[in-house]
């Protein structure tokens with residue numbers, strides 16, 4: 001068992017996740033199996049209840065875990081599928097220990113932070129570490145945060161428990177640069193490393209986040225204060241894309257150096273595919289413009305996986321995909337907005353992504369109508385499928401009051417909560433979560449895109465297209481091209497009257513990878529080109 005811990009100091013937003021993910025990529029490209037984990041210090045039991053405004057997208061694992069968006073980054077960098085166990089939070093860990101205590105598992109012993117909470121943390125890490133050659137564990141938050149000490153204590157103990165040759169500590173710190181005097185300041189690195197050492201952890205590596213390369217003469221000084229070997233001080237300079245960071249780390253020999261610390265043989269590494277992908281991201285030869293009509297338009301992190309899926313699809317065609325985030329409520333206020341977007345070249349294609357609640361709904365429906373009537377390549381995701389159905393029902397089938405019961409407005413429900421169906425699927429949960437399989441209509445566009453009649457994507461939704469409305473939609477020309485549960489649930493639709501008009505009840509963005517764009521995004525970018 002080999003575990004690499006990644007901690008961070010001083011300030012957040014220092015690319016702790018980029019560091020963890022990039023190390024994962026290096027080991028994966030050397031033929032190791034890799035597992036990744038993020039320990040989140042917040043008190044929520046999972047990320048499901050956190051507002052995308054506060055915390056960005058809720059990422060969904062294949063087995064239906066609702067997790068921190070960093071897991072999406074790990075999956076994309078390392079090309080793995082993580083499980084719900086990859087994202088323990090303080091809330092989850094305490095809940096488990098308290099439930100055990102209520103069940104009497106501790107036989108009347110005093111239940112304490114050490115050893116009971118730390119044991120629970122360690123056992124979760126060891127379970128994940130046993131699943132691969134290398135397990136990389138990012139410790140959320142910063143060393144010194146109020147919630148951190150118990151996690152830092154647990155990862156300190158693990159070195160003792162499984163042996164120093166099997167554990168490596170990487171600490172990500174800022175190398176500050178004072179613009180006015182043109183000087184680098186190492187104090188933040190010194191203080192943060194001291195804080196970690198006070199907790200009993202001597203880092204093996206420092207990853208210094210800095211805009212420019214570290215001047216050579218600084219390394220002996222940093223090394224002297226921190227006891228980290230000079231050659232193990234790695235720089236994380238600004239990159240042209242985050243996907244370039246594994247290449248920057250490899251140039252500094254990081255993978256070999258970690259192998260040395262972990263007493264592993266040095267395996268050759270092949271990053272040629274990864275480099276080819278990065279080249280296409282940083283030097284595109286063409287461009288397409290996609291309007292993304294959503295509720296959280298001001299915060300791109302709320303749709304992080306959608307953004308990255310577009311990067312992956314664009315790279316396949318050496319194409320820069322420019323994203324234009326449109327707040328659906330703006331469309332409600334200004335009906336000319338869509339025409340303006342199209343004539344100004346900002347809308348070669350359109351995405352209506354997932355969402356909850358009724359804000360901006362009418363704006364999104366107007367956008368979908370515009371896409372359908374003007375043959376703008378369109379991809380509807382989850383709520384985007386539901387609204388595509390409503391738009392079609394209203395403007396093609398003539399059911400002018402078509403709606404979803406989620407919006408709590410009177411009308412004819414085309415989208416509804418199917419409690420019996422969901423109960424069967426979810427074992428009592430209210431959201432339909434995780435990977436679901438669908439059967440695809442032979443010869444449909446979806447069939448062509450996926451190249452298969454049995455496909456699956458990850459879900460996170462509550463509502464469904466009403467089974468008693470399938471017929472009217474079909475008879476007016478909407479193709480229900482992917483269904484599940486004996487045709488009862490609609491998973492994929494397409495409109496053959498348009499060049500590219502597809503929507504899915506799932507979240508295809510979660511499965512997109514560098515070098516392996518998701519078929520629905522691939523198809524969208526291709527149609528735009």
Ligand code: GLN
Nearest residue numbers: 354355382383461462463
């Ligand atoms: N609000 C819709 C539902 O619950 C769609 C959810 C989503 O887009 N993820 O079914």
